[in-house]
């Protein structure tokens with residue numbers, strides 16, 4: 596990898612990474628007396644796969660929630676696509692092109708896979724029910740276009756065989772893949788994955804890793820993820836932020852992070868599942 600410049604850098608495997616897409620500047624987040632995040636800064640570049648790691652309670656989910664607008668930090672600035680982001684509701688952040696998956700799967704269990712993925716396109720839909728009633732032709736054309744995009748994602752993630760199946764009947768690994776599909780349906784510029792491999796067996800983890808890499812490669816989606824499985828993180832990520840007790844203790848390529856003594860002490864020396 597060459598050194599990051601304002602325009603980007605080239606990864607060891609020859610991928611071109613672009614300029615900064617999102618920048619967190621001196622973020623501090625408190626819950627009453629608990630400081631979940633203390634003065635953390637880092638950036639995410641266009642086209643990157645960026646990981647946030649750290650022991651339990653380090654503040655990783657809190658950071659993801661700041662990025663997605665669920666939490667507004669007491670101090671610091673969030674910059675996205677070259678502009679400072681004012682305090683926003685999560686749906687406004689989603690409209691700006693940031694989609695996410697959750698640590699505990701958040702799908703509609705009684706609805707089919709297809710309909711669950713369609714809900715991912717809600718932020719992109721222009722015609723509401725009223726428009727459908729008044730101007731049926733246009734609303735129908737829009738619906739057809741949304742369906743076509745959803746079918747493309749279904750093919751891409753190899754879930755054609757379960758498209759009509761209610762999500763509640765699916766095994767865990769497939770539910771996680773449907774959640775990824777729903778997030779992708781929003782055509783995000785930045786995709787946030789909260790422990791995408793949690794609870795998966797080795798084969799499911801391999802599948803999910805491949806899909807994450809393919810999404811990054813084929814859709815050009817920038818990805819930020821939290822993950823406990825260190826092998827997975829180091830294989831997947833271009834750069835890694837390491838948190839401990841709400842502070843940033845490391846930031847760099849997997850190799851740089853692996854050899855950082857503070858990281859070894861805080862995290863790598865401790866067994867994690």
Ligand SMILES: Nc1ncnc2c1ncn2[C@@H]1O[C@H](COP(=O)(O)OP(=O)(O)OP(=O)(O)O)[C@@H](O)[C@H]1O
Nearest residue numbers: 626629630631649650651652653654655656657658
């Ligand atoms: N809604 C909340 N209210 C109060 N304290 C919170 C809240 N959310 C997180 N915290 C506290 O903030 C700190 C960071 O928690 P966070 O969940 O962000 O860590 P994490 O690194 O994601 O942990 P894990 O790996 O266990 O998911 C912890 O001390 C946690 O107890």
